[in-house]
Amino acid sequence: MSILGFLLFLIVAAVCAWIADALVPGRIPGGFLASAIVGVIGAWVGTALFGHFGPDLAGVSIVPAIIGSALLVFAFALLSGVMARNRV
Numbered sequence: 084m085s086i087l088g089f090l091l092f093l094i095v096a097a098v099c100a101w102i103a104d105a106l107v108p109g110r111i112p113g114g115f116l117a118s119a120i121v122g123v124i125g126a127w128v129g130t131a132l133f134g135h136f137g138p139d140l141a142g143v144s145i146v147p148a149i150i151g152s153a154l155l156v157f158a159f160a161l162l163s164g165v166m167a168r169n170r171v
Contacts, residue, residue: 091141096126096148103152107160118156125155 100122101115129151130144137146 088142092143093123095141095143095145096123096152099126099143099145099148100152100156103149103156106149107153107157121155121159122152125152127151128155 097119100118103122103125104118126143126148129147129149131151133144133147133150135144135147137144139145
């Protein structure tokens with residue numbers, strides 16, 4: 084994969100993360116950067132779990148990437164909320 088291909092992958096995965104963050108209740112501490120990192124990992128996990136279906140852009144299957152990102156964003160938001168409540 085070329086550097087340009089990798090950058091396009093990161094951009095598409097970050098957009099999928101932004102969509103997933105908008106769909107999932109709760110917020111991730113750290114703003115867009117944390118959401119993008121979690122979303123890129125979620126896009127990779129979603130594609131690994133659900134395979135390649137739906138539209139494909141820059142090597143990212145959009146539907147599995149959004150589903151995987153949403154699941155990971157939800158889990159991270161839930162975990163960070165539980166940790167925040169335990170600190171008080």
